[in-house]
Amino acid sequence: MEPITHFMTGAVLARSGFNRKAAYATLAMTLAAEAPDLDTLWSIRGPIASFQHHRGWTHTFLGLPFEAAMIVGLVWLFHRWRLRGKDPETSQQPIHPRKQTAPIRWVLLYCFCLIALLSHILLDWTNTYGVRPFFPFDPHWYAGSIVFIFEPIIFLLLLTALIAPSLFGLINSEVGVRKPAFRGRGWAIFALLAIVALWTLRFVEHAKALQLAQTTDYNAAPVSRVFASPFPTNPFHWETIAETPQFYQLASVDTRNNLVTTSTQADVIYKPPTTLATLVAKRSWLGEAYLDWSQYPIVTDTGTNEEGLTTVTFRDLRFFYDTPFLTGREKPPLSGAVFLNDDRRIVRMEMDNHVQH
Structure with missing residues (x-):
């Protein structure tokens, strides 16, 4: 997924309840949710180096513990910077008790970072590009191919979960309602559940698209394998590939109406x-x-x-x-x-x- 969706996913995860358990949870999980894309720094060595190492070891289960430690280390440095000139005995207490009531728990924060890092791999797996989470033990690329790299519905769900609590907080303050210490948990949980529901729908429709592509007649040519790429927003629209011994047949599939639209000329790519x-x-x-x-x-x-x-x-x-x-x-x-x-x-x-x- 693109970076903004990753960042917002980490923030929404934190608001779903993790920020009540440990201070700095929102900051740490937001950073951790995008941290694997640090491999884009390979672009300094050129476009091929960037391509070769994109979604490399930073997107593996082996690399996640080290990335979580790095994020917690950065947050710890930020915490120490905020404590400059203050009493060391109060270093384990929130800086602003009225704004931050959760205690500082570094081990718990490390575990939360791992969860946010896993969300990054999960989101990237849903795309067509794929990930190699078991590298270097298993170099195989895994891709769910159920969500486009930018999915407006997911983006709006996450954005709503982050903005809505503040908007309703302004309304409540106007009528004199006391501001809660933590806001937005319900909105965050709703957004996450809605995303899971969308993934489930897309997973089912993806299977239908593959079936339609497999059973379509391409001038009686035998089909060895098929693939379906997601279309943004519309979970019933897919672009498919059917491989035959001599050519690839591209098609546009509407799973709602069980329609396969293709051209024997424009959509044929000969090997x-x-x-x-x-x-x-x-x-x-x-x-x-x-x-x-x-x-x-x-x-x-x-x-x-x-x-x-x-x-x-x-x-x-x-x-x-x-x-x-x-x-x-x-x-x-x-x-x-x-x-x-x-x-x-x-x-x-x-x-x-x-x-x-």
Whole structure:
């Protein structure tokens, strides 16, 4: 999921009751819910390094205990900074008793951070990109593929859970109602349960989409496997891939009406032939990283460009569709290119049109 949803998930989790058990729970869980995406720092070393290490060890069960310790350490430093010039004997008491009544419990806070970190892996698993939670023991990518990377319904549920208590608090203050120490627990629990209900609906509809894609006739071609990518907002709209021996058939599926819309021309992607250039490109840094991650790779030798270089493109059919947030048909996201000279030596590599230096 995108970062804002992760941050809000951590904050809503804290408001569901954890903030009543330990001070700094909201701060720690909000940070922890997004902490695994620290692997984006690999982008400093270039787009291919960023792609290779994205959702790497920071998104694994092995890495979570260390990330939780890091977050608690940062919160502890923040706590010590707030205590500057104050009596050390009161360091385990809330700084502002009227605003913060929960005691400081570092061990409990560490456990809460683990929960928030797990929420990050869970949210990322629901997307098509996938995660490798058991790496390095199991390098397999796992993806639920039931929620688009940005889901407006989930975003609005989380945002409402965070804003509504403050709005109702303003109304209550106008009528003289006493302000509670902790607000928003009911809203937070409702939002989390609604998200689980949405996941359940999408899981069921995802299975229907796969079944429809599997049973559709594609000019009598045998189907070896199918895949369904989620569409934002609408849980009944899916984009599917059906693999046959010679080609991939793309389709738009409406699970509410059991309709499969496809074109034998526009939605057919023939499997590209293997050439010497594609063999070299597959053994490149980009090629090995891409094929390790991609489930439906299309590696194409597009010939010689205006620079006289042979271009080999890497695309993943899972993202080859249009939504209000991306134009996957025209410019598929997460695409790469390897450029080779006449001697079949790699001259340049690009990821999403960004050159790896």
